[in-house]
Amino acid sequence: DQQVKQNSPSLSVQEGRISILNCDYTNSMFDYFLWYKKYPAEGPTFLISISSIKDKNEDGRFTVFLNKSAKHLSLHIVPSQPGDSAVYFCAASYQGGSEKLVFGKGTKLTVNP
Amino acid sequence: NAGVMQNPRHLVRRRGQEARLRCSPMKGHSHVYWYRQLPEEGLKFMVYLQKENIIDESGMPKERFSAEFPKEGPSILRIQQVVRGDSAAYFCASSPSRSRGGYTFGSGTRLTVV
Numbered sequence: 001d002q003q004v005k006q007n008s009p010s011l012s013v014q015e016g017r018i019s020i021l022n023c024d025y026t027n028s029m030f031d032y033f034l035w036y037k038k039y040p041a042e043g044p045t046f047l048i049s050i051s052s053i054k055d056k057n058e059d060g061r062f063t064v065f066l067n068k069s070a071k072h073l074s075l076h077i078v079p080s081q082p083g084d085s086a087v088y089f090c091a092a093s094y095q096g097g098s099e100k101l102v103f104g105k106g107t108k109l110t111v112n113p
Numbered sequence: 114n115a116g117v118m119q120n121p122r123h124l125v126r127r128r129g130q131e132a133r134l135r136c137s138p139m140k141g142h143s144h145v146y147w148y149r150q151l152p153e154e155g156l157k158f159m160v161y162l163q164k165e166n167i168i169d170e171s172g173m174p175k176e177r178f179s180a181e182f183p184k185e186g187p188s189i190l191r192i193q194q195v196v197r198g199d200s201a202a203y204f205c206a207s208s209p210s211r212s213r214g215g216y217t218f219g220s221g222t223r224l225t226v227v
Contacts, residue, residue, distance in 0.1 A: 004155070034214045043117070043204050043218030044156070089155060093213050099146065100169055101214045103155035 003027045006104035019077040023090030030092035035075045038087045080111045117219035125225045126195045134190040134222045138207030145188045146206045195226045
C-alpha cells in the first residue's frame with residue numbers, strides 16, 4: 001500500500017517555463033514533507049521541506065505548496081533550467097519527529113533547452 | 114569536507130554469499146540512516162542508527178539483514194545468504210543530529226546478486 005504517491009512518472013518542460021511536480025499522500029499521521037532531487041548514479045539531494053502547519057515554503061526558484069485537506073503537495077520550479085533535469089522524489093515523515101521517511105516512486109523531469 | 118562515503122560502489126555476489134556494505138558518515142555526523150531502492154521504486158527506509166545504538170530498525174527484513182554503527186569506523190549493513198531479490202541500490206545518509214530527513218545521502222552501493 002503506497003502511502004506517498006507520485007502519479008506522473010515523467011514530465012517534460014521547456015527551459016524558462018514553470019515545472020510543477022505533484023505528490024499525494026494517504027496517511028494523516030504525516031506532518032512533515034520533503035522534496036529530493038536525484039541525478040543518475042548519485043544519492044538524493046535534499047531540496048526543500050514544509051511542515052504541516054504551513055501551506056507554502058519558498059527557497060529561490062523552488063516553492064512547495066501543501067494542501068492538507070486534499071493531502072496533496074506540489075513542487076514548483078520557476079524558471080526551469082536544463083540542470084534541473086533529474087528524478088524528483090517526494091517524501092513524508094510521521095508525527096512525533098520521526099526520522100523515518102516514506103518516499104514516493106519519483107518523477108523524472110526533463111527540461112529542454 | 115568529504116561527503117558521505119559508501120563502498121563499494123558496485124558489488125556482485127552469488128546467491129548464498131554474504132554482502133557487506135560500508136558507510137562512512139560526514140565528519141561530525143553521528144546519525145546514520147540506510148535506505149534501499151529496488152528497480153522502478155522509491156527509497157524504502159531500513160534502519161536508523163546512532164553511534165553504537167540501533168534507534169529504529171522497523172524497515173529491516175526480519176532475517177538475514179543486520180546493521181551496526183560502532184564507536185570507531187564506518188556503519189556496516191550486512192546481508193547474509195543473499196538472494197536475487199536483494200539486488201538493489203542501497204543508500205546511506207548521515208546527519209549531525211536528529212533532522213527529520215534533511216540529511217546528506219551517499220552515492221549508494223549497487224548490489225547485484227547472480
